[in-house]
Structure formats: C-alpha cells, structure tokens
Amino acid sequence: MGSDAHNRLCRVSLALRCCLVGIATLGCGPGADTPPGRTPLLVLGASSLATALRELESAYEESHPLVDVQVSTAGSQTLRLQISRGLRADVFASADPAHLDALHRSGWTDVAQPFAKNTLVIAVRDDSPLRDATQVDRVPRLAIGAAGVPVGRYTRAVLDRANAEIPGFRTRFMANVVTQEPNVRLALAKVRLGQADAAVVYLTDVPRAGAGHPPSPRATLRAVAIPARWQVEAQYAVARLRLAPQAVAAAAWIQWLRSGTAQRVLRRHGFHVQLAEAP
Amino acid sequence: MRTRPRPIGSWLLASPLLVALALPIVALALASGPDELLSALGHPRLAEAVALSARTTALSLLVIVGCGTPLAWRVARGGWRGVALVETLVALPVVLPPAVIGIALLDAFGRQGPLGGVLGDSLAFSPAAVVVAQIVVASPFYLQSAIAAFRDVDDDLLLVARSLGATARSAVWRVALPSALPALIGGATLAWARALGEFGATLLFAGNLPGRTQTLPLAIYAALEEDVSLARALALILAGFAVGAVLFVRLLPDLRRIWPGRAS
Amino acid sequence: MSANQWDVTLRGRLGSLELDLSFATSAARVVVVGPNGAGKSTLLRALVGAELGLTGQVCVGGQTWQDATLYTPPERRRIGFVPQGCGLFMHLNVLGNVGFGCGGGAGAHQRAMDALIAVGGAHLGTRGVGELSGGERQRVALARALAAEPSAVLLDEPLAALDPVARIELRAVLHAQLRDRIAITVTHDDRDVAALGDWLLVVEDGRVVQQGPVNQVRAGPETPFGAAFFGVTP
Secondary structure, three states: OOHHHHHHHHHHHHHHHHHHHHHHHHOOOOOOOOOOOOEEEEEEEEHHHHHHHHHHHHHHHHHOOOEEEEEEEEOHHHHHHHHOOOOOOOEEEEOOHHHHHHHHHOOOEOOOEEEEEEOEEEEEEOOOOOOOHHHHHHOOOEEEEOOOOHHHHHHHHHHHHHHHHOOOHHHHHHHOEEEEEOOHHHHHHHHHOOOOOEEEEEHHHOOOOOOOOOOOOOOOEEEEEOOOOOOOOEEEEEEEEOOOOOHHHHHHHHHHHOOHHHHHHHHHOOOOOOOOOOO | OOOOOOOHHHHHHHHHHHHHHHHHHHHHHHHOOHHHHHHHHOOHHHHHHHHHHHHHHHHHHHHHHHHHHHHHHHHHHOOOOOHHHHHHHHHHHHHOOHHHHHHHHHHHHOOOOOOHHHHOOOOOOOHHHHHHHHHHHHHHHHHHHHHHHHHHOOHHHHHHHHHOOOOHHHHHHHHHHHHHHHHHHHHHHHHHHHHHOOOHHHHHHHOOOOOOOOOHHHHHHHHHOOOHHHHHHHHHHHHHHHHHHHHHHHHHHHHHHHOOOOOO | OOOOOEEEEEEEEEOOEEEEEEEEEOOOEEEEEOOOOOOHHHHHHHHHOOOOOOEEEEEEOOEEEEOOOOEOOHHHOOEEEEOOOOOOOOOOEHHHHHHHHOOOOOOHHHHHHHHHHHOOOHHHOOOEHHHOOHHHHHHHHHHHHHHOOOOEEEEEOOOOOOOHHHHHHHHHHHHHHHOOOEEEEEOOOHHHHHHHOOEEEEEEOOEEEEEEEHHHHHHOOOOHHHHHHHOOOO
C-alpha cells in the first residue's frame, strides 16, 4: 500500500470524526438544544399567531425560567396533519375551533379552550383609493385565504352576509380574486409585493405602531374596516395534545395563556378587540 | 468573401428559456436596495438560519457521500439480485413531491411507524430530522451521478491496477475513485444544493422552529409573512449559494488543470 | 512440475462464446493471432486473473496460478499487463503511472525511472498522459508493466494504434525488452509474429485451432484464417 492510499485513509478517518462531532451537536428530539434542567415545551401555532406567540414565548420564559418554550408555526392544515400522524408536541393553538374539535373527536387532543378572538379587515397599501369596505368588490386584484383555511372560511362567511345586503356582491368579489392562499400571511404578502391590491386578513395581521415590528418603508399597509353587520368573529382555541410529553407543563401554559399577562400581550397585538373604526 | 450565416433560428428558440432562467435571479438582485439588504443582513434570524442550513447540509452531504459512494459502486458493478430494485429506489425521491416525502417520514418515524419503537418517536421536529429529510431528497442527485461515473470506469483499468499489485479495494481507491472524481464532485455539489433548498419535507417532518429546524428556505417563507425585505435578503443569499455551487461544478475541469502537481 | 514455461487449460462459457483455450510450450515468448472476437483478449484477461468463471489450470514459469483447488488473485501473480488502448491512468502523470506497481519504498522512484529509460521514454517524466502521442503511450504502458518486475508480460495488440514509423521503433523496443522474458503477445501483424514470438497460437471461435513453433505454423497454416494471415495456401 503506497503513501497515496495511506493519506486517503487518514482523510477518511478525519472525516468520520467530524461526522461524529456533527451528529453530537445536532442531537435528537425537540429538547435537543434545551439546556439541562429546563423543560422543553413544544407549541404548534397557526400562522396568524406567529408574531404574538414570539412575544408570549419570551414573556412566559421570563416568569418561568425552567421552561423552554419552542414555537413552530405553519398553516393549520399542515399542523393538523402532523398531529394526526402522532407528532409528539405539547400544545396546539388554532384559529379554527372546528379543526380542534375534529382532532378531539379522533382522540388526538383534549377539549379545546377558547383564548382569543379576532376579526377580519381588508388590508391595502397606503396609496390605495379604497376607504369603504362596501366598494371592495371593485378592487381589481383580491387575495383571500383558501376555502380549507380558517381565514378563508371566515372570509366567505363575511361575503355571504355582504351578499344578503348587496345582491351580486359575492360574485363580483370572487371574480376579482387572483389568489387563494393556504396561509393568511401569504395573502398579506401578496399585497405587500404588489401582486394583489387588497387582501382579506385578520385585524392582527396588519402591522400597527407599537405592535412589535417596524413597518418596512416600501410596503406600508393600512386596514379598511369591515362593517360590524358583516363581521364574523374568529374564535381562537387552544388544546393540549394527548401525546404531550410535558402534559403538566402544557396544562400550566394553557392556563397562563388565558390569564391576565398573556391576554394583555394578545390585546396589544390586536386580538380580543373589535375594530370600531379605521386606525 | 462570404461571411458565415448566423444561427438565428436556434437563438430565437432558445431565448425565451434563457430569459426565464435568468429573470428571477436578476429581478431578485435588483429588487432590494443596498440599505435594505444591509439592515436585513444584521437580522438574528438570518444568522440562525444560515448556521443551521450550513450545519445540516454539511452533515447530510457527509452521509450521502460516505454511504452513497460504496452503494453507487456496488450498483455500478452489478451482478447481484435486486440491482434494478435499488436503482428504482434511488430514483424515487426525485419523482415524489417533497410533501409526500414529509408525510412518509412522519409515518415512518412516528409511534405507529416501523422505527417508532427504536427511536422513541423523538426524531420528528429535531435538527436530526432536518438532516434525514435532506438526505432522502438529495441523495438521488449524488447517487445517479456516481453510478454513471463508476459505470464509465474501464474494467481493464482495474485489471491493470490489480496486475500491478493492488488489491481489489486498493484498485477502487487508487484508480476507480480518482477517475470518477469530477463526476462525483459534480454530483455531490448538486446534492448539496438540493439539500440546501429543501422545504416541503423539512416543514412537515422537522417543523418550523427558529434556531433548531428553521433552515434558510423555511426562514424565507416565514419572513415572507412578516418582513418582505428580510425575505428578499435571505432569498438572495440562498440564490448566491446555489449560483456558487453551479459555477463550481461548471468550472471544475478548468480548476483541475491548474491544480499543482497533477496533470490532466 | 512441468518443464514448460506455459501450461494453460481454460474452459468455460463467456457470453455467446464457448471457450476451450489450451496450450503448452517450453518456449518463453508466445504470440497469439486470430480473427476479431475469437477470444484472444479474453485469454489474456484470464491469464491476468480476471474472474471470468473459467475452470482449468494455469501454470506459467513453473508457478501454478490456477487449478482445481487454487486460484491466485491478480495482485499476487506478478504480471505485467498492457491491454488494448494501453490502459493508462489519466489522473496520474507518466511517472505516477510507471511507478504505480513499484510500492512506496526508497528504490521505487529509481525503478520507475530505470523502466522508463529502458523503453526510451526518459524525457516523458512529468508529462500528463493526455499530452502523449500513441507511441509514447505505448512506451509508458510497457514501462509500467516492466517496472513492477513481473514474472510474465501480457501484451494485447501493443502496436495496433501506431503509425508505421512508430511501429518499427516500438517493435524494436519490445523485441529488446521481451528477449529474456516469459511473454505472450496478441497481434494482427505478421511482422510482430516474427519479431516477438517463439511459439504461435491461432485462436478462432474461442478455441486454439493451431499451435506450434512460429516458423512451422507460418509455413503451414491449417485454417483459412491462418492462410490469409500468412499469405500461404493451406
């Protein structure tokens, strides 16, 4: 065996050692990077809760330093799929009580408990001429949520109410819909990117001053209020998973979510209030 | 003197495709202002996502090359039962939608799955799950390249090596691998790029946990929901890596020529 | 122990060819001729030790490499093999190729240089394989085979791809290098037969149809192919 082959063997063993180190740093399980002594708590949340959940996460960890809250957000359908495949998460927070009921009936979660409400608004760019929701069916390009997504279903309920008052409204509106997104935030992004002129989203999705993130200068949005008589209330609910590895911690977190501190955070992000007038 | 006629026809046909390929990258680069880019570059999420993507893809690549090279060799040599089956398996992840692969991984490693008992279903939603998803979707790109390259190795070359005193294994190391090396490197680069861009299976199987499983593509998707300029910056970075990888593969023959000590 | 330098019996089936290659001789240098696809290259590969599934016996230079109970792998047979097309390693330069079988020790480099000088290729040293002409490649391939100090040398159409001038030069080199060696050469050229062989095999359809001293077979071919090859009416 020449020195050539010997060098190669050295390189191979070095690579193998790096591999082992790499594996060690990655580890397995949600608690992988959790410092010893802290309990990991895996919360699955709908996309519309993303910003609020980030603040809730740090608020909870401040008062409960022994718990490491980990938040994974995705579309409700994705989350439901993961849970019904036996994913070992602790808590599921969804914008759709129907999803949670279905999961409860099939035995994946405990009974769902409401913790916040949300309302819909029409999000437009700052320079849009739209001021009145009753004119939205004339906006050229509209973005809404897909029918299977919570915000999509709420949107259609609002459309039904509008149509009862203004015949033909729904047909005109749907004719201008250019995209039905699987995720409410993506519908909003379409307006930001200029691909759509208006989107029906949650009140909490439209950034407000002091809500936690600075608006990007090129894409300032504002919300056009939907008349109270058309409005639907989106009920957010939370449930503990049957397979939760941290059942006790999960129950404690759910209880906290429905208590004063968390509710104040949620209100600050726009939940739990009806939008009476345009901001 | 008559000048040569220009091949207008083929260029006319080719141009739409060229435009379609170039447009996204160019538009991406032009859409962000430099100040937006700079502020986005300092975002903590970016560093987290890049670091996670770097670690996971490096590990995936190591496994793909380490386990895939011997497998490709065995498949290329052939002569055993089930070669055709393995070749089909290798091609499968390319044709399956990533979401399907994600669901399949959830099933495989969940409690009810075949490996549920072994790993105690703690694999999902972990950084290791990211690596597994990347390995599954990216290994075909390396394997198919390696199998083709190994098939191209002349049997006579190996026989000569052995006649000169090399054992069968030594002949593979000293002759087959070096002669297949350019194709192996090219395949590995493509596999790495595919692993880097992996989204659907990762989202389903590893979840969207910032700092733990939120790789660069997932971070782009998440950023799109909140801060478009951050999404653009991340997208530009990812595109930069991809362009770099493709350029590297393309320039590889030229690089080998100027490599000191080795003659082509 | 046979006094023969070559004592070979190989039988088996390879693809569509039924092989029965047997020859024995006390002469050291053997030349093989035959039509394309007759099994000449297969014979060489089997002698090198490629696993072709052929049964029989191979005794070369008093060493038994294969019989009913024994099978020596190629790396232990100490053979110099130059296949068709030279089989040079493209990822190594000339010296890297020539020194491939010399081991790593102190004298390895010197042995490689000596072999290269012996074939008249000293000036090729650190050139890349891709830059060589046909004749230069043959020299390097031959040097590589000889540098490992083989007990026997196997050459498959060594001069086929060369122009007439290079052919004459290389033939002289081969003649000099093979003079005191056990060797077997496959060729399509009658002049090679005269210069490089003492014992001649005519192989057709996987069988040795005629063998004998070179001059005898050349004067009296027993098959139409042989007749056409040597220009003699049978």
